[in-house]
Amino acid sequence: MSATNTTQSNDQASRTILLDKVTKHYPGQLKPAVDGLMLEIPAGKIVMLVGPSGCGKTTTLKMINRLIEPTSGRIMLGDEDVTDLDGDKLRRRMGYVIQAGGLFPHMTVAANIAIVPKMLGWSKDAISKRIDELLDLVSLDPALYRDRYPKELSGGQQQRVGVARALAAEPPVLLMDEPFGAVDPITRQRLQDELIRIQEEVQKTIVFVTHDFDEAVKLGDLIVIFGEDGQIVQYDSPERILAQPANDFVADFIGAGAGLKQLTLARVRDVQLADPVTASPGEKGADVLARVQQTNHDYVVITDGRGRPISWLSRRQLSRLDTIDKSKNPDLPLVAEGSTLNDALDAMLASRLGAALVTNRSKALVGMITFDIVMKSINQLRADVQTADDESPVGTNTGSPEVSEVPND
Ligand SMILES: Nc1ncnc2c1ncn2[C@@H]1O[C@H](COP(=O)(O)OP(=O)(O)O)[C@@H](O)[C@H]1O
Ligand SMILES: [Mg+2]
Structure with missing residues (x-):
């Protein structure tokens, strides 16, 4: 220069x-x-x-x-x-x-x-x-x-x-x-x-x-x-x-x-997220339950018209619902794509579901992060550090x- x-x-x-x-x-x-x-x-x-x-x-x-x-x-x-x-x-x-x-x-x-x-x-x-x-x-x-x-x-x-x-x-x-x-x-x-x-x-x-x-x-x-x-x-x-x-x-x-x-050190966006099952308010509980039962998932994420998660229901909760309503659960474990895995882990621990929902800048759902995903990342991080030679x-x-x-x- x-x-x-x-x-x-x-x-x-x-x-x-x-x-x-x-x-x-x-x-x-x-x-x-x-x-x-x-x-x-x-x-x-x-x-x-x-x-x-x-x-x-x-x-x-x-x-x-x-x-x-x-x-x-x-x-x-x-x-x-x-x-x-x-x-x-x-x-x-x-x-x-x-x-x-x-x-x-x-x-x-x-x-x-x-x-x-x-x-x-x-x-x-x-x-x-x-x-x-x-x-x-x-x-x-x-x-x-x-x-x-x-x-x-x-x-x-x-x-x-x-x-x-x-x-x-x-x-x-x-x-x-x-x-x-x-x-x-x-x-x-x-x-x-x-x-x-x-x-x-x-x-x-x-x-x-x-x-x-x-x-x-x-x-x-x-x-x-x-x-x-x-x-x-x-x-x-x-x-x-x-x-x-x-x-x-x-x-x-x-x-x-x-x-x-x-x-x-690691961000939520750096890991491979899981795809949760989703549903919308107005759908029949029984229909959604049938959909969930075809997967190995125990929960379904309800999202609003803009794809933002509003609640997270178990199979059991679904079985008791006639129609899924619009009510919003204020305690959803949500993390941003830019959050660290540490923050994600905090959110999961607080939620007791062993998972947290990941949202983008517009607060729309982009995926789910689970304990297994975090554990895999820890192991990967350890392996990376050992081979790093920058x-x-x-x-x-x-x-x-x-x-x-x-x-x-
Ligand atoms: N204006 C000043 N006059 C005299 N000593 C100062 C002044 N500012 C800081 N010091 C001294 O310089 C040292 C470093 O201070 P500082 O840079 O503020 O440290 P830190 O931000 O790491 O806490 C300290 O011993 C402090 O007492
Ligand atoms: Mg200072």
């Missing part, structure tokens, strides 16, 4: 981030917060930074968009040294998402999202169109949410707006600092699933800080594990970190359930005396 490439260039190489022996020494502090960090963040990937509190994650992120200036070292965005770029311009090319979205409380949702496009001089129409597009992207109905104020939103909704705002001017890079740290576990799971879906659409280079290892495994293409002193202990794919933790520190960090954690990414701390090995085989 030539050095004359413009700052607007959006090709792969221009979105790779390289931290080259970066050190940050805060005045008055005995030890540097970040010490000789070497790290390459590949374009279009989600790289998770995990590690104990105070190990320098936030400092690292803020040096990338120059909210904090490094004491020494270089940070490259593609072939540009970010310290040569104007800080404001740089930050327009790097969306930044923090806890609770960091929204301005006195501005509406629309005004919050419009901040950067306005600074860039976009036309009113273009901005308005973009706001609707982004709210759709983060699953908030523009008609309902455009004119609300942040305090009129739930924590999860604020976080969604924060993501929309960060994406407003189509930055090639997203920096996220524990964005989902302040929401309840169920909302967090939804926001994570949504980020995965959004990333499939937008393919940004994402640097995501978390102290939650499960979140790192779920979201990351790659994970950097920092030790207490901010040194990199391991930088690798989630699969390989789970299968081959670099040392006891990582093994402890991962915890005992490493086998099950591999389930957070290269480890680049990352070390040169400045630290206890430089750790990045595994390489």
Whole structure:
């Protein structure tokens, strides 16, 4: 790639981030917060930074968009040294998402999202169109949410707006600092699933800080594990970190359930789903029962006119029904195609049916996932990890005396 490439260039190489022996020494502090960090963040990937509190994650992120200036070292965005770029311009090319979205409380949702496009001089129409597009992207109905104020939103909704705002001017890079740290576990799971879906659409280079290892495994293409002193202990794919933790520190960090954690790596859409028997409201119970009896299934899924599951009946329930009605069971075990197998397993356990129904973006039924399917996938994942021999990414701390090995085989 030539050095004359413009700052607007959006090709792969221009979105790779390289931290080259970066050190940050805060005045008055005995030890540097970040010490000789070497790290390459590949374009279009989600790289998770995990590690104990105070190990320098936030400092690292803020040096990338120059909210904090490094004491020494270089940070490259593609072939540009970010310290040569104007800080404001740089930050327009790097969306930044923090806890609770960091929204301005006195501005509406629309005004919050419009901040950067306005600074860039976009036309009113273009901005308005973009706001609707982004709210759709983060699953908030523009008609309902455009004119609300942040305090009129739930924590999860604020976080969604924060993501929309960060994406407003189509930055090639997203920096996220524990964005989902302040929401309840169920909302967090939804926001994570949504980020995965959004990333499939937008393919940004994402640097995501978390102290939650499960979140790192779920979201990351790659994970950097920092030790207490901010040194990199391991930088690798989630699969390989789970299968081959670099040392006891990582093994402890991962915890005992490493086998099950591999389930957070695989998505429902990656496995071969089963086809449930389906029926519609208005059909005769006896007719449907006859249909079910010709299969080895014990249950039938009732779907509405748009293919969305509304209830899930056993043979016994069917035998007692004259006509199938439209009533909706609010407790159906439903999972999205983008959900992890771990989430699917949770849904199955909660349902006690040993299966969950899989729906697409329009909430229509696409299949069924069962325990057997999940078990097969676990075995497959184990086999895959053992034969994997892809290269480890680049990352070390040169400045630290206890430089750790990045595994390489
Ligand atoms: N503005 C600051 N001034 C002085 N020390 C700071 C400042 N910000 C962070 N630190 C120190 O730098 C270290 C790393 O902090 P931080 O990057 O916030 O870690 P993390 O995000 O991993 O919890 C900590 O020891 C912290 O106390
Ligand atoms: Mg932090």
